[in-house]
Amino acid sequence: MLHCWSCKTLEEEPTxxxxxxxxxxxxxxxxxYFSLLGxxxxxxxxxxxxxxxxxxxxxSLHPDRFAKAEARERRLSLERATRLNDAFRYLKDWRxxxxxxxxxxxxxxxAEGKTFADPEFLEEQLEWxxxxxxxxxxxxxxxxxxxxxxxxxxxxxxEAEVAACFEDEHWFSDLVLDIARRLSRARYYDNIIADARRxxxxxxx
Amino acid sequence: MxxxxxxxxGTTNSLVALVDERNRPQVLPVDEGRPLLPSAVFYAPxxxxxxxxxxxxxxxxxxxxxxxxxxxxxxxGPGDIRPEDRGIYRFDESGAVVRLEVGGGAxxxxxxxxxxxxxxxxxxxxxxxxxxxxxxxxxxxxxxxDDAQRQATKDAGRLAGLDVLRLLNExxxxxxxxxxxxxxxxxxxxYDLGGGTFDVSILRLDAGVFEVLSTGGDTHLGGDDFDRxxxxxxxxxxxxxxxxxxxxxxxxxxxxxxxxxxxTLTTEEAVEAEVELPEGLRLTVRLTRAELxxxxxPVVDRTTGPTRDALRxxxxxxxxxxxxxxxATRTPLVRRHVRELFGQEPLxxxxxxxxxxxGAAVQADALERGGREDVLLLDVIPLxxxxxxxxxxxxxxxxxxxxxxxxxxxxxxxYADGQxxxxxxxxxxxxxxxxxxxxxxxxxxxGIPPMPAGIARVEISYAVDADGILQxxxxxLTTGIEQRIQVKPTYGLTEDExxxxxxxxxxxAEEDVSERFLREWRxxxxxxxxxxxxxxxxxxxxxxxxxxxxxEEKIAGLREAMAGSDFxxxxxxxxxxxxxxxxxxxxxxxxxxxxxxxxxxxxEFADQPPATGSKDSDLESxxxx
Numbered sequence: 006m007l008h009c010w011s012c013k014t015l016e017e018e019p020t021x022x023x024x025x026x027x028x029x030x031x032x033x034x035x036x037x038y039f040s041l042l043g044x045x046x047x048x049x050x051x052x053x054x055x056x057x058x059x060x061x062x063x064x065s066l067h068p069d070r071f072a073k074a075e076a077r078e079r080r081l082s083l084e085r086a087t088r089l090n091d092a093f094r095y096l097k098d099w100r101x102x103x104x105x106x107x108x109x110x111x112x113x114x115x116a117e118g119k120t121f122a123d124p125e126f127l128e129e130q131l132e133w134x135x136x137x138x139x140x141x142x143x144x145x146x147x148x149x150x151x152x153x154x155x156x157x158x159x160x161x162x163x164e165a166e167v168a169a170c171f172e173d174e175h176w177f178s179d180l181v182l183d184i185a186r187r188l189s190r191a192r193y194y195d196n197i198i199a200d201a202r203r204x205x206x207x208x209x210x
Numbered sequence: 211m212x213x214x215x216x217x218x219x220g221t222t223n224s225l226v227a228l229v230d231e232r233n234r235p236q237v238l239p240v241d242e243g244r245p246l247l248p249s250a251v252f253y254a255p256x257x258x259x260x261x262x263x264x265x266x267x268x269x270x271x272x273x274x275x276x277x278x279x280x281x282x283x284x285x286x287g288p289g290d291i292r293p294e295d296r297g298i299y300r301f302d303e304s305g306a307v308v309r310l311e312v313g314g315g316a317x318x319x320x321x322x323x324x325x326x327x328x329x330x331x332x333x334x335x336x337x338x339x340x341x342x343x344x345x346x347x348x349x350x351x352x353x354x355x356d357d358a359q360r361q362a363t364k365d366a367g368r369l370a371g372l373d374v375l376r377l378l379n380e381x382x383x384x385x386x387x388x389x390x391x392x393x394x395x396x397x398x399x400x401y402d403l404g405g406g407t408f409d410v411s412i413l414r415l416d417a418g419v420f421e422v423l424s425t426g427g428d429t430h431l432g433g434d435d436f437d438r439x440x441x442x443x444x445x446x447x448x449x450x451x452x453x454x455x456x457x458x459x460x461x462x463x464x465x466x467x468x469x470x471x472x473x474t475l476t477t478e479e480a481v482e483a484e485v486e487l488p489e490g491l492r493l494t495v496r497l498t499r500a501e502l503x504x505x506x507x508p509v510v511d512r513t514t515g516p517t518r519d520a521l522r523x524x525x526x527x528x529x530x531x532x533x534x535x536x537x538a539t540r541t542p543l544v545r546r547h548v549r550e551l552f553g554q555e556p557l558x559x560x561x562x563x564x565x566x567x568x569g570a571a572v573q574a575d576a577l578e579r580g581g582r583e584d585v586l587l588l589d590v591i592p593l594x595x596x597x598x599x600x601x602x603x604x605x606x607x608x609x610x611x612x613x614x615x616x617x618x619x620x621x622x623x624x625y626a627d628g629q630x631x632x633x634x635x636x637x638x639x640x641x642x643x644x645x646x647x648x649x650x651x652x653x654x655x656x657g658i659p660p661m662p663a664g665i666a667r668v669e670i671s672y673a674v675d676a677d678g679i680l681q682x683x684x685x686x687l688t689t690g691i692e693q694r695i696q697v698k699p700t701y702g703l704t705e706d707e708x709x710x711x712x713x714x715x716x717x718x719a720e721e722d723v724s725e726r727f728l729r730e731w732r733x734x735x736x737x738x739x740x741x742x743x744x745x746x747x748x749x750x751x752x753x754x755x756x757x758x759x760x761x762e763e764k765i766a767g768l769r770e771a772m773a774g775s776d777f778x779x780x781x782x783x784x785x786x787x788x789x790x791x792x793x794x795x796x797x798x799x800x801x802x803x804x805x806x807x808x809x810x811x812x813x814e815f816a817d818q819p820p821a822t823g824s825k826d827s828d829l830e831s832x833x834x835x
Contacts, residue, residue, distance in 0.1 A: 067588075073577065134778070
């Protein structure tokens with residue numbers, strides 16, 4: 006239970022604005038990135054819906070609306086707008102969204118180490134690196150483009166797999182490691198794509 | 211209610227605008243009846259200060275005491291100023307901030323003070339026009355300004371007695387003026403080539419929301435560079451007798467002549483002129499537009515890279531319109547270049563000199579009135595913010611092009627046993643190594659209780675406000691010790707500027723990446739070797755001599771690989787050590803769990819790498835999807 010800092014009205018749930026006096030309120034302890042955007046806590050999201058809500062909320066919470074307000078309201082607006090932007094950044098990216106769900110479920114898998122033990126993937130990683138090294142050595146631009154394209158296909162497949170994992174109603178007890186492993190692999194493919202792009206760019210110059 | 215004002219604090223010219231009673235943004239006449247106030251400040255030996263056209267006229271005669279293009283020095287520390295920008299000024303770089311010696315050497319002023327003179331003058335004119343002191347104010351900055359440059363600009367505003375409501379990125383301001391004027395919808399590019407800076411931003415305009423998707427640029431590229439290359443040619447070819455080392459006065463006068471010639475060639479095909487220079491020198495000029503264009507082509511070409519990068523970062527292949535901003539975009543060659551870059555005719559309905567100030571006025575007015583229902587600006591940070599890690603590599607905490615305000619927190623741990631302090635080095639830029647990024651601040655988190663390496667949990671939080679200015683705090687979680695700093699840059703770049711950093715981050719990308727991996731894996735190798743040595747000391751009895759020998763053999767291999775330069779080899783050996791010690795780790799785990807059920811965590815050296823950086827932001831380095 007919370008009381009509005011301004012008019013002391015009791016609030017049932019954390020809200021951006023006090024229902025009674027309309028003053029902006031601090032972010033509640035129970036608010037997460039999903040609830041901040043008014044979305045259910047689940048992996049499947051409608052991108053257009055996320056954008057729509059983000060913009061609607063931004064209109065009322067952005068510090069621009071509080072430039073001349075008293076210091077406390079300015080601070081609260083900055084806090085809320087910051088959290089809203091963070092939430093938007095997380096929820097629109099499937100990797101961040103999945104990692105965030107794992108964290109909310111109490112399994113901050115990436116906290117235990119920077120890389121994730123995935124011995125089966127090791128061999129594949131070396132193959133990618135070798136393909137990359139060969140393409141670079143040959144100055145083969147189209148090969149680099151093809152590598153990035155293949156990595157993008159793998160990413161799309163991983164996203165579908167992660168989505169399927171989250172469909173399982175027991176994911177938080179049974180599939181956490183499967184999801185984490187896929188996120189770790191996704192990061193690897195992201196790096197491949199970025200490296201291929203940089204290598205391609207340096208070929209052109 | 212007092213009326214808010216918008217200020218375009220430009221490299222060459224500055225302007226002030228406001229929204230009038232009929233709700234239209236207007237620029238105010240400032241200098242001798244014109245809206246453009248030359249960004250020139252003259253300091254007389256007697257302490258008098260002259261600003262604007264009058265100061266600019268004094269420049270050839272009093273070159274050292276007349277500061278032009280002061281914007282290039284904003285937020286720069288000693289050793290930060292580029293050689294070509296130093297020009298003829300005398301710098302005092304003994305303190306933390308650069309000072310310029312003016313007034314015949316009688317006075318030392320910081321770039322912030324010089325800018326404040328310009329702002330003060332604009333404020334006075336606004337007050338005259340309004341008949342009262344203006345209310346809040348919005349000052350525009352290049353989107354590509356880093357934290358230090360933004361801070362400096364805000365400080366200048368405060369120094370001039372302005373209530374700075376917000377710093378606004380110049381291209382965003384232009385888009386605001388343009389979008390509202392034309393009721394535009396869709397994806398737009400703003401190509402802003404001013405006197406000294408180049409910015410390009412990609413924005414999405416939708417139902418009054420101006421969302422910046424990406425931004426790029428070069429804080430050292432602009433019309434000034436055109437003048438500089440032209441002046442060099444004029445001095446080399448236009449004098450009856452070549453002079454080896456032209457005086458500051460001659461240089462200034464030549465640059466001023468170059469500017470006039472360039473402007474003439476915007477409309478004329480050729481120029482023939484005789485220019486009187488100080489010291490009885492005479493410049494004979496005969497130049498065609500084609501010759502000028504050949505000369506400045508390389509400068510114009512430097513806008514291509516940042517533009518392509520911005521389009522790529524925004525993930526758009528095509529835009530619905532291109533808005534031109536900045537006096538240098540009047541140059542026919544620049545327009546042709548933009549047309550080729552974007553495959554379409556740029557929009558030129560609004561005056562490129564005033565559009566930024568008009569946008570600033572609109573935003574100032576909105577802020578003063580508590581925001582507008584119909585307009586929302588969502589801007590981004592131009593450069594990633596990170597922290598230096600073990601081995602000098604940068605861990606990015608907030609990625610560039612993140613919508614502001616933004617925040618992010620990252621967990622770190624201690625590297626050595628009993629470590630009680632941790633140096634937090636805050637950097638900005640895209641390069642992999644801290645020494646190649648702009649250093650913003652460095653502080654030490656003290657009072658971490660002595661614990662074995664890797665146990666302490668330190669959280670570093672970055673928060674960027676709506677002006678793009680950073681605040682950093684660090685917290686040790688087991689004791690709750692917290693340190694908070696507003697990032698006030700102590701020193702700046704070595705020589706590279708932000709722009710240089712970006713260019714280099716692309717050029718050196720590969721070298722960086724493998725160097726980064728190598729450092730990281732070496733650090734990891736060190737950690738494993740020392741953890742194993744500790745473990746041998748504590749629990750050596752858990753191994754048979756043969757098992758021990760096999761592990762030692764692997765360690766020797768790892769050490770050898772670490773001395774080399776192939777990170778893949780280091781990585782492979784680490785994995786091999788891990789495999790060889792797995793059994794040992796399990797035995798130790800069992801022994802310690804049996805011994806103490808108190809919940810102490812055993813060092814799991816057979817596990818994968820260290821808890822140096824964590825999770826969320828690691829993932830964030832990927833492409834959004």
